[in-house]
Amino acid sequence: MEPLNVYAARLITTKEYFTPGHRACQGCAEALAVRLVAKALGRDVIVSAATGCMEIVSSNLPYTAWKVPWIHVAFENAAAVASGVEAGLKVLMRKGKLPKKKIYSLAMAGDGGTSDIGLQALSGALERGHNMLFVCYDNEAYMNTGIQRSSSTPYGAATTTSPAGKVIKGQTTWKKNVAEIAAAHSIPYVATACPSYPFDLMKKVKKGAEADGPAYIHILSVCPTGWRIPPDLSIRIGRLAVETGIFPLYEVENGKYNINFVPEKLRPVEDYLKPQGRFRHLTPEMIEKIQNRVNKEWEKLKAKAGLCE
């Protein structure tokens, strides 16, 4: 990663395509991520959005937060709609019915609209090779419907359908790794990102959009409401996710892995888990289990990136 690890607003375009006035909660890093993605792509894009927080907060009829063309059809089909947008533009430009020019087709969905109900449409679109970018805004639960668990909810996290009960304490399964699933489609570009690292995020979005074929970017998007943290901690928590190795930032370019941020030593996962209300109930054993898992996954990733002896 470049040494620009401080947010310097002046280094980013002042143009807004996802404009203020939307109704996201205070401190919503998903909205921040959406804003950065929109800035990175500029005006020449058509956005196909899945149902979820970002759709609901931005398109309250008759208002819209979108200054770029935007369509929402349903929850599970953003990848399919974006496939259609791409195919439609292609044929219309080929036939001379639209002036030839690069217009990005962007699909956006939450973790539910990506890793659960939207996985089939996503896989289909990646396999068919549409020239489109799919961005998953992963806030690790179905936030729009009231913080229910998804397959992207991390182990131990309390949600309204994986509550911290007396017997079963929160999510019992490990987070599904959709970036790896996307990479298994052998598409030209896959990356993970986090708005706590805005320059890294925007660079990846541009790369993904310019890739020759489908691209997938998985963005960890801190949700203060669902994660039970004060809104002013969003950026901090995002950084901790990366610094603990819980959410490594990496790219897979034409099959080649590259970790963008390799700390000399990972911080203990506890630093990340402790401030969050959704992990309040974790026992020391559970924290240890998470630590072991993170260490193992980190080594696996490093091996893929050729960083192991």
Place this chain on the structure above:
Amino acid sequence: MGKRVGMEVSIGAAEAVKLARAECIAAYPITPQTHIVEHLSELVNNGELDAEFIPVESEHSAMSVCCGCSAVGARTFTCTSSQGMALMNEILFIVPAMRLPIVMILANRSLSSPLSIWNDHSDIMSIRDTGWIQLFAENGQEVVDHVLFAFKVAENPNVLLPVMINMDGFILSHVIEPIELPDQDVVDKFLPPYNPVQRLHPDHPITMGAFAIPDLFTETKKAQEEAIKSSFPYIIKAWDELGNTIGRYYNPIEKYKSEGKKILFITMGSFGETVMTAIDMMEEKGIDVGLIRIRLWRPFPEKEFLDAIKDADILIVIDRAITFGGMAGPVTTEIRSVLYHEENMPAVVGFICGLAGRDVTPKDYERMVEIAKEKVKKGKEKEYEIYGVRE
């Protein structure tokens, strides 16, 4: 004018899509629709049709891809049947609400379970209220003509609604019929390139598919209802234009030997042809029966229908689907509701028959006339009958 050649109706349908110069086709195979998509992919891969063929991984995605294609302004076609239609159900409601002029052929097939690939109308009846303009074709030529017609209607800036052509599975899809494919220049004159009123494009950004609070939702739905109601005159006009172009004229309600008849059959789709044969046979025996075919199912041509049945005492309505737990088959129920305010209401006798491809012969229709007369005599016309069922 093209000449009539024998071809499978599905092939004719695909050729019509080519004549319509469709630009995007997204579909997923399901019997009995398969031959349409297969032939379309052949046409695209052979360079005969300059379109994007998107071989999606499900029907849900088929209709979703179609939304994307249509929203950027491409002429868009898909087709499906039964289970496939059921899988795309969610999106079927969204398409007309977003005013996307997609054209779809539904090769009608029964819905599981038990699984059956054969023809009836249980699929279409389950999506009656999606907001699509819905037509029924009776033979192969009608399918071909109505593909061209459907794009004409759907893309009319005064309409902007999706159009669904119902075509009975196997009975139509898989038979070889003499079909006339109009010449390309004739079609081009009838159906100019699609010129969308608005489309998704960076030069004039719009937001499509926003959400509505309760305070606005009812108004958006009222607007949608207005849209389909007021599409009617444009549908009629498009049929006129089609007739003037290819010499075949169509109406929302078609009549056969119905003038002055006291007993009328009401059918939709391919069963009309067998009923005509039955009517001719009965005529020879001195049994006076006529036929009314409903071609346009949505928007329902109320006035034309009432006019067509005004002299009748008994309407025998043929349903090809069941409304479980309801009062009669879906078409029978609909007809009764259309008649409710009429002064001289005819008796309406409902028969459910031909489920999952079960044959209904002219003799059966003759028998239905007898049963219907009997029921009316006994004042029991309200009780519908699943014709020929073994109990």
